[in-house]
Amino acid sequence: MGPDEIIHQSLRLKIMATLNALPRGDQLEFPKLKAILKATDGNLGAHITTLETAGYVGVEKDFADRKPRTRVSITPAGRRAFEGHVAYLRDLIDGGATEG
Amino acid sequence: MTISKDDAALALSEIDAAGGRLREVTAYAQAAPFLVIWGLVWMACDLTDQFAPAFGYRYGWTLGVVLGTLASTAVGVSMGRKKAQSANAGSWRYFASWLAIAGFIVSLFLVIPVTSGREVHSVFGLLFGFIYIVMGIWTGWRLVALGAALIALTLIGFYEIGHWYPLFMGLVSGGALLLGGLWLRRI
Numbered sequence: 080m081g082p083d084e085i086i087h088q089s090l091r092l093k094i095m096a097t098l099n100a101l102p103r104g105d106q107l108e109f110p111k112l113k114a115i116l117k118a119t120d121g122n123l124g125a126h127i128t129t130l131e132t133a134g135y136v137g138v139e140k141d142f143a144d145r146k147p148r149t150r151v152s153i154t155p156a157g158r159r160a161f162e163g164h165v166a167y168l169r170d171l172i173d174g175g176a177t178e179g
Numbered sequence: 180m181t182i183s184k185d186d187a188a189l190a191l192s193e194i195d196a197a198g199g200r201l202r203e204v205t206a207y208a209q210a211a212p213f214l215v216i217w218g219l220v221w222m223a224c225d226l227t228d229q230f231a232p233a234f235g236y237r238y239g240w241t242l243g244v245v246l247g248t249l250a251s252t253a254v255g256v257s258m259g260r261k262k263a264q265s266a267n268a269g270s271w272r273y274f275a276s277w278l279a280i281a282g283f284i285v286s287l288f289l290v291i292p293v294t295s296g297r298e299v300h301s302v303f304g305l306l307f308g309f310i311y312i313v314m315g316i317w318t319g320w321r322l323v324a325l326g327a328a329l330i331a332l333t334l335i336g337f338y339e340i341g342h343w344y345p346l347f348m349g350l351v352s353g354g355a356l357l358l359g360g361l362w363l364r365r366i
Contacts, residue, residue, distance in 0.1 A: 089193065101201070114204070115197070168191050172188055172191070
């Protein structure tokens with residue numbers, strides 16, 4: 080199995096790692112994700128859109144206490160892709176995969 | 180796409196760091212309401228000790244600790260439900276934890292001679308300060324900072340503040356917990 084080019088970009092990798100560490104089915108609010116990753120609104124939003132287009136994350140927008148709220152979660156396909164990418168990285172370090 | 184072994188090692192360390200940061204932020208969010216509750220209890224009881232000592236020393240802390248324990252248990256149950264865990268399993272652990280801490284404090288004063296309410300009060304401040312430090316060692320530096328501040332303020336109050344000791348402890352130590360809880364909530 081090769082590397083996942085969508086996931087490997089540094090901020091997208093951190094987004095996926097953070098969402099993957101959540102309990103199954105949990106969502107993370109956009110401001111909290113931004114604080115965890117120390118990213119800017121625009122940069123984080125752009126990378127989340129890329130991951131959403133790939134089907135790796137789900138984005139849910141609604142209102143809470145009359146304020147707009149955006150929550151992000153990892154999809155089953157995203158979890159599989161992330162775990163596959165991590166396995167590739169580990170394999171590469173252990174010498175099982177070729178640098179590609 | 181080219182990924183070297185160094186790139187792979189860096190990526191794996193970034194993954195570990197992101198997971199650790201999530202755990203830290205989650206721990207802060209879980210600790211925050213308890214700090215706010217106990218900061219309010221501390222402040223209310225100390226202000227009562229200062230300005231209505233007859234009531235405060237006799238009933239104030241008993242009432243405060245009972246209300247604080249009930250509020251903490253309610254928050255714990257609510258958190259357990261949000262996590263879709265068994266509410267019953269969560270609630271008895273939160274309640275049992277507070278009972279264990281209360282049991283430890285009562286046992287401590289049964290074997291250590293106490294000559295003033297000031298000593299009892301300071302032991303509470305030091306104990307909770309060290310509990311926060313231990314929690315912080317496992318979760319994040321902000322809890323360590325809060326615990327250290329609580330210990331320092333308690334010692335300053337014990338040695339340096341005279342008649343206004345309850346007021347000092349209520350505003351400064353209770354306030355430190357309250358503001359600390361609000362600080363953790365912002366992250």
